[in-house]
Amino acid sequence: MELLEAKNIKKIYTTRFGGNQVQALKNVSFSVEENEYVAIMGESGSGKTTLLNILASLDKPTSGEVVLRGKKLNAISEKEISAFRREHLGFVFQDFNLLDTFSVKDNILLPLVLSKKSINEMEERLKAVASALNIQDILNKMPYEISGGQRQRVAVARAIIIKPDLVLADEPTGALDSRNTDELLNLLNQINEAGQTILMVTHSTKAASHAKRVLFIKDGEVFHQLYKGDLTNAQMYQKISDVLTLLAKGEQYE
Amino acid sequence: MNSFFYLKLALTNLKKHSKMVIPYLLTSTLFVMMFYVILSLSNHSEFYGRTRGVLLAFGVIVIAIFAFIFLFYTNSFIIKQRRSELGIYNILGMEKKHVSLTLMFETLIMALISISVGILVGSLFGQAIFLALMKMVGELPVMYFEITWNSIKTTILLFLFIFLCTMVYNISRIHLSKPIDLLKSKSEGEKEPKAKWFMALIGLVCLGSGYAIAILITNPMEVIMLFFVAVILVMIGTYLLFTAGSIALLKLMRKNKKYYYQTQHFISVSNMIYRMKQNAVGLANICILSTMVLVMLSSTGSLFLGIEDSVQLITPKDAVLKVGTDSFKEMIKVDQSMMEELKSYDKKDFVHNYQFSATAALANETIQFKNKTLTYESDAYYVMLVANDQNDLKENEVRVYFDDGTKLETLSIGNKNYHVAENTSSLKGYEERDITRFNPGFKGLVYVEMPSYKDVYDAYSSIDENEFTYLNQPSFNYMFDGELSDQQKEILRQLPSNIMRQAEGGYYYHVSFQDDLRKEQYEFFGSFFFLGVFLSILFMIATTLIMYYKQMSEGLDDGKRYEILQKVGLSHEEVKKTIHSQILIVFFMPLVMAGIHILFAFNMIYRMFEMFGMINKLLFMEITAGVFVIFSFFYFITYQCTSKVYYQIISSRRRT
Numbered sequence: 001m002e003l004l005e006a007k008n009i010k011k012i013y014t015t016r017f018g019g020n021q022v023q024a025l026k027n028v029s030f031s032v033e034e035n036e037y038v039a040i041m042g043e044s045g046s047g048k049t050t051l052l053n054i055l056a057s058l059d060k061p062t063s064g065e066v067v068l069r070g071k072k073l074n075a076i077s078e079k080e081i082s083a084f085r086r087e088h089l090g091f092v093f094q095d096f097n098l099l100d101t102f103s104v105k106d107n108i109l110l111p112l113v114l115s116k117k118s119i120n121e122m123e124e125r126l127k128a129v130a131s132a133l134n135i136q137d138i139l140n141k142m143p144y145e146i147s148g149g150q151r152q153r154v155a156v157a158r159a160i161i162i163k164p165d166l167v168l169a170d171e172p173t174g175a176l177d178s179r180n181t182d183e184l185l186n187l188l189n190q191i192n193e194a195g196q197t198i199l200m201v202t203h204s205t206k207a208a209s210h211a212k213r214v215l216f217i218k219d220g221e222v223f224h225q226l227y228k229g230d231l232t233n234a235q236m237y238q239k240i241s242d243v244l245t246l247l248a249k250g251e252q253y254e
Numbered sequence: 255m256n257s258f259f260y261l262k263l264a265l266t267n268l269k270k271h272s273k274m275v276i277p278y279l280l281t282s283t284l285f286v287m288m289f290y291v292i293l294s295l296s297n298h299s300e301f302y303g304r305t306r307g308v309l310l311a312f313g314v315i316v317i318a319i320f321a322f323i324f325l326f327y328t329n330s331f332i333i334k335q336r337r338s339e340l341g342i343y344n345i346l347g348m349e350k351k352h353v354s355l356t357l358m359f360e361t362l363i364m365a366l367i368s369i370s371v372g373i374l375v376g377s378l379f380g381q382a383i384f385l386a387l388m389k390m391v392g393e394l395p396v397m398y399f400e401i402t403w404n405s406i407k408t409t410i411l412l413f414l415f416i417f418l419c420t421m422v423y424n425i426s427r428i429h430l431s432k433p434i435d436l437l438k439s440k441s442e443g444e445k446e447p448k449a450k451w452f453m454a455l456i457g458l459v460c461l462g463s464g465y466a467i468a469i470l471i472t473n474p475m476e477v478i479m480l481f482f483v484a485v486i487l488v489m490i491g492t493y494l495l496f497t498a499g500s501i502a503l504l505k506l507m508r509k510n511k512k513y514y515y516q517t518q519h520f521i522s523v524s525n526m527i528y529r530m531k532q533n534a535v536g537l538a539n540i541c542i543l544s545t546m547v548l549v550m551l552s553s554t555g556s557l558f559l560g561i562e563d564s565v566q567l568i569t570p571k572d573a574v575l576k577v578g579t580d581s582f583k584e585m586i587k588v589d590q591s592m593m594e595e596l597k598s599y600d601k602k603d604f605v606h607n608y609q610f611s612a613t614a615a616l617a618n619e620t621i622q623f624k625n626k627t628l629t630y631e632s633d634a635y636y637v638m639l640v641a642n643d644q645n646d647l648k649e650n651e652v653r654v655y656f657d658d659g660t661k662l663e664t665l666s667i668g669n670k671n672y673h674v675a676e677n678t679s680s681l682k683g684y685e686e687r688d689i690t691r692f693n694p695g696f697k698g699l700v701y702v703e704m705p706s707y708k709d710v711y712d713a714y715s716s717i718d719e720n721e722f723t724y725l726n727q728p729s730f731n732y733m734f735d736g737e738l739s740d741q742q743k744e745i746l747r748q749l750p751s752n753i754m755r756q757a758e759g760g761y762y763y764h765v766s767f768q769d770d771l772r773k774e775q776y777e778f779f780g781s782f783f784f785l786g787v788f789l790s791i792l793f794m795i796a797t798t799l800i801m802y803y804k805q806m807s808e809g810l811d812d813g814k815r816y817e818i819l820q821k822v823g824l825s826h827e828e829v830k831k832t833i834h835s836q837i838l839i840v841f842f843m844p845l846v847m848a849g850i851h852i853l854f855a856f857n858m859i860y861r862m863f864e865m866f867g868m869i870n871k872l873l874f875m876e877i878t879a880g881v882f883v884i885f886s887f888f889y890f891i892t893y894q895c896t897s898k899v900y901y902q903i904i905s906s907r908r909r910t
Contacts, residue, residue, distance in 0.1 A: 058821065079825070086823025097818045101446075101524045113520045114823055119511050142446055158822070 003197055004032040004055070004166060009064035011050050024050040025061070026220035032166070032199055037192040039200045039211035041240070043247075047220045049170065052201045056089060056168050057081055069165055086111045090159030090167040094174035096151045098143040098158075105139040108157045115162070129157045132194075133187065149180030156187060160196060167191070169200040173207045185210045205244065209237040218247055260352065264359035273806070273899070274332050279368055281328065281799050285321040286372025286413050288792055291380050292317060294405040295387065309781040313788060322416050324796050329420040331803050333427060335810075340428060354425045361424070365417035369410055377401050390558065391780035447531040449505040450498040457494025464488035468858040477861040484858065488851060489542060496538035500530045521819065521832050522839075529808065529840060536804050541844035543797045545851045547790045548885055552852070552878040553859055554786030556870075557779045559877065560863075563870045565775060569768040571603065571733040577750045578729030580759040582711045588761075589730045591753045599742070601734035608707040609640040610714050610728035616700065620666040623717045637700045639667070639710050647705040651675040655701035667702070668716025670709075727762070743767055798892045801841070805896040809903030816904055837900065841893050845886060852878065
């Protein structure tokens with residue numbers, strides 16, 4: 001079943017006084033199945049962050065539409081969009097985006113508090129998520145007291161505690177060292193195996209090689225896609241590298 | 255090295271930081287101006303060495319000290335915000351001495367602008383301020399604001415010194431820190447403040463005891479002695495409660511899960527914990543400055559506007575003469591001579607009587623002048639016994655007045671029984687309000703009009719002086735309205751002593767003229783009020799500036815937080831609501847606290863006023879309330895303007 005569908009997404013940025021126009025996305029269409037793990041790859045400037053922002057309803061496309069579980073994002077009013085976002089989407093950011101004024105526990109609970117859940121429910125969900133991500137011991141610490149890897153795990157916990165339809169990860173390994181990157185990627189695989197749909201934007205080949213499917217974006221268009229199938233991470237890594245090499249060479253790949 | 259380059263860099267820096275620099279520049283210019291004006295006034299030939307001059311000189315010192323502290327404080331705030339920028343210069347290859355040179359140019363430019371503009375504007379507006387002052391201190395000969403090199407020189411020297419100090423401080427900061435420290439962002443990894451319960455408790459105790467002193471102490475002498483104790487206790491209490499108390503309270507709120515895990519409270523409480531850590535001292539400063547402004551304006555204003563009341567109280571008529579001797583026989587002789595001398599004067603509403611006053615108990619229709627049995631003033635009546643020169647009372651008759659409305663048939667005074675001819679509510683020679691206000695703090699006031707001087711003297715003689723703590727000797731009073739020339743006044747001043755020099759035994763007298771007293775009071779309380787207004791403006795500017803910088807630094811810190819919150823799913827509206835309620839609390843907490851301080855201080859200040867003769871409680875109340883309303887209004891405007899800055903910073907952050 002299709003969970004997310006992006007149809008003919010186009011995004012043009014204009015400067016404030018309407019002078020220059022920059023086309024960030026030309027025409028992007030793709031869909032994400034339930035329980036999939038999709039990575040979107042592309043060089044910086046290829047429009048992948050713009051795409052993620054549009055999928056996350058943080059930004060609006062110039063034309064085209066995004067449909068999440070049968071619901072058109074464009075049709076949701078400005079008032080409801082925040083509530084929609086926090087109930088259906090989970091976010092993991094490159095720079096973690098934890099609030100330094102909250103303890104780890106409160107950071108994770110934040111979306112639940114915003115959705116006005118009962119305290120009992122909050123604690124129950126927290127327990128489940130914390131043990132799944134192995135962060136029970138640091139719940140009462142402040143973000144600055146824990147390591148980068150731990151911070152990203154807390155951010156993942158915050159994203160999945162609401163049981164979202166889709167987790168959107170923006171360059172989640174970007175600020176991590178290689179050991180923490182491995183840990184996080186394995187964690188994402190685990191979560192995915194447990195039934196969580198994930199869409200990740202990255203330019204790290206290693207991160208993308210963990211996904212079930214990789215989409216390549218170039219110059220605002222979907223350029224190519226790869227399915228992992230039964231390949232190992234290493235094999236997938238090689239395949240992605242090949243595509244990237246072709247991408248770098250330019251238009252020769254048809 | 256080309257120092258022109260650094261001058262240019264300094265100029266660019268100032269322009270780049272105009273949001274921080276301009277308010278600072280404005281404030282320092284205003285300080286220069288105010289200092290210069292008040293210094294010129296206190297040096298003015300009409301003021302120097304007189305009461306008003308001394309008060310103004312006091313103001314000069316206060317402003318100088320305040321300007322120093324305040325400009326230094328603001329400067330340190332600005333330099334803190336610019337740390338990472340200075341670090342970048344350093345890393346880009348500028349040596350510390352080059353950065354210092356840039357900072358030096360910056361300070362010099364600012365000093366040059368604020369000192370020159372301040373003195374210029376001060377000279378222009380000096381005359382206007384001067385006229386305002388003259389209006390307050392009463393009629394003075396037509397004078398002009400004097401622009402003297404002396405005042406200009408002092409002003410320049412003082413502010414150059416202040417700017418030099420800030421410069422040395424800034425440069426020392428660079429020399430003391432490593433570039434890597436300069437680069438580091440300050441908000442990263444800030445520790446959560448600990449709840450200091452003990453400190454919060456001490457704060458509560460200090461504030462409570464300060465308030466208790468203010469309410470419970472009624473004895474005027476003790477009030478003066480303890481006023482500063484109360485002020486210091488309240489100040490300590492305010493600082494501790496803002497710093498430790500607020501965090502303790504917020505942590506308590508956080509412990510209550512039901513309360514804490516609600517959208518609104520969740521974000522506010524946790525944000526406030528951090529906000530209070532950084533801003534508690536600033537908020538306490540605002541609170542204390544606000545309280546100072548309120549107290550200063552309401553008290554100097556009340557004293558000034560209450561001048562007429564106290565003048566009327568002390569000298570109910572244009573001329574008031576009072577003479578007394580030890581013996582009654584001499585007294586009658588002196589009275590006759592006095593009356594003889596006063597004959598030639600044009601006297602309107604002439605009051606001539608013999609009287610004394612004392613504290614006494616009243617029981618069984620008897621006035622008992624034995625107040626040793628009375629432990630407290632509040633158990634005693636204040637009794638005035640008066641005999642007017644002409645009266646319609648028969649022998650053994652008295653007319654009585656009780657301000658509490660007591661009515662009597664008979665009255666015994668010192669072994670003698672009198673029939674009460676009339677229970678009156680108006681008495682010759684005094685207006686009722688004078689009587690009722692004569693001596694606050696007693697159970698009540700009793701005014702007894704007796705048939706003859708002898709009756710009054712006999713009542714006085716019946717008193718055993720050892721039994722007494724509060725007694726006014728009997729005296730003859732002569733009060734009348736009428737125009738008096740300076741020469742006549744001088745004669746009247748000498749008159750009692752000339753007459754009584756021939757009398758046997760000791761004597762005493764007192765002569766006062768209403769218009770002289772009025773002039774004196776206007777000069778004193780007028781200068782006082784002027785100073786109050788002047789300093790209030792200064793403090794209010796300071797408060798505004800603190801608030802402005804507070805909003806700015808908080809906007810910078812909070813911007814990132816709200817950005818994250820929005821990404822996680824807080825709507826724009828909700829963000830706005832949270833921000834709004836938060837600023838509101840932070841902003842109006844000091845004002846509310848200041849209001850509470852004033853409420854408690856009211857009684858104590860009023861007790862002190864009584865000694866100045868300002869006893870119009872209602873007037874004081876009205877003025878205090880009025881000042882509070884006006885101040886709140888300005889405060890609110892400040893809030894509006896500065897919170898706009900905050901929103902701007904936050905939303906500009908969101909756009910990027």
